Amino acid sequence: MTASTLTRTAACCLGVFCLLQVPANAAELELKSLNSLTDATNQKRKIGPFVSIAVGETLGHTGTTRVGDRNFSLDDADGSAMFSIEVGKSWKAKRIPLQFSLAAEATFTSTTLQGSVPTGSLNPDDLAAYQADMNSLIFSLNGTFALDLYRYRARIGKILGGFKPYVGGGLGGGQVWFRNATGKSADQLTGGTTEPNEQPPFSIDEFINAWNWRAGLEWSWEERYSVFAEYRKSYFGDLDNLRGYGNDGYLVGFRYRY
Known part of the structure; x- marks a missing residue:
C-alpha cells in the first residue's frame, strides 16, 4: 500500500x-x-400563582365595650377558631434573594367577648357583666416579603434551602355578627337573682374595616407543595359598641403552587 x-x-x-x-x-x-x-x-x-388554606386559633384580644354610659373591659377568653383561604402570586427579585407575594384572602374568625365592671358603685339591677359570641368574615389584600433560601441550597442543603421566612401585612374589610348576647346584674355577680335592667346592646351585624400584619415561615419539599406557620395580629375598625378591637393568633396551613 x-x-x-x-x-x-x-x-x-x-x-x-x-x-x-x-x-x-x-x-x-x-x-x-x-x-x-x-x-x-x-x-x-x-x-408562580398559588392557593393556600390554613386553620388556627386566637390567643387573645383587646378593646373596650361601651354599654350605656359605662366602659366594660374586654377580658381574654379561651382560644377561638380561625380559618383562611388565600389565592395569589409570587415574584422573585433578580439580584437579591427576595420574593414578593400579593394575595386575596378570606378569613373567618369565631370568638367570645366578655367583660365586667366593679360592682361597688352599682345598683343591684345594673348591668355589671356581659358575654357575646362574635363571628367575622374579613376579605383582605395582603402583601408579603420572603427571604428565598432556595438560592443557597447548594451551600446549606436541600432541606434548609426549602425554608422561606416572611413578613407582611394586609388591608380590607368585612362583616361582623354578634350572637347569644347575655348580661348579669351586680346582684347576680354576688350570688343574687335580680335580673339586669338592660341587656348588652350589640348589633346583629355590621360592616367594618380591618388590617393586619404577620410573620411566618414556609417550607417547600417540592416545587409545587409547601407548608407554613405564621403569627398574625389583626385590628378591626370601631363598631357601635366595640372600640379599639384587635386580636392575635396563629395559623398553620398548606400551599399549592400551580
Missing part, C-alpha cells in the same frame, strides 16, 4: 468520524436545552 493510498484512507476515516460526531453533538445540545427548560419550568412553578 502506497503512502498516497494511506493518506486517502486516513482522510476518509476522519471524514466519517466527523459526520458521526455532528448528530452526537446535536443530541447533546438538545438534551441540555431540554434540561434548561425543565429547570426554568420548575423555578417558575416554585414562585
Whole structure:
C-alpha cells in the first residue's frame, strides 16, 4: 500500500468520524436545552400563582365595650377558631434573594367577648357583666416579603434551602355578627337573682374595616407543595359598641403552587 493510498484512507476515516460526531453533538445540545427548560419550568412553578388554606386559633384580644354610659373591659377568653383561604402570586427579585407575594384572602374568625365592671358603685339591677359570641368574615389584600433560601441550597442543603421566612401585612374589610348576647346584674355577680335592667346592646351585624400584619415561615419539599406557620395580629375598625378591637393568633396551613 502506497503512502498516497494511506493518506486517502486516513482522510476518509476522519471524514466519517466527523459526520458521526455532528448528530452526537446535536443530541447533546438538545438534551441540555431540554434540561434548561425543565429547570426554568420548575423555578417558575416554585414562585408562580398559588392557593393556600390554613386553620388556627386566637390567643387573645383587646378593646373596650361601651354599654350605656359605662366602659366594660374586654377580658381574654379561651382560644377561638380561625380559618383562611388565600389565592395569589409570587415574584422573585433578580439580584437579591427576595420574593414578593400579593394575595386575596378570606378569613373567618369565631370568638367570645366578655367583660365586667366593679360592682361597688352599682345598683343591684345594673348591668355589671356581659358575654357575646362574635363571628367575622374579613376579605383582605395582603402583601408579603420572603427571604428565598432556595438560592443557597447548594451551600446549606436541600432541606434548609426549602425554608422561606416572611413578613407582611394586609388591608380590607368585612362583616361582623354578634350572637347569644347575655348580661348579669351586680346582684347576680354576688350570688343574687335580680335580673339586669338592660341587656348588652350589640348589633346583629355590621360592616367594618380591618388590617393586619404577620410573620411566618414556609417550607417547600417540592416545587409545587409547601407548608407554613405564621403569627398574625389583626385590628378591626370601631363598631357601635366595640372600640379599639384587635386580636392575635396563629395559623398553620398548606400551599399549592400551580
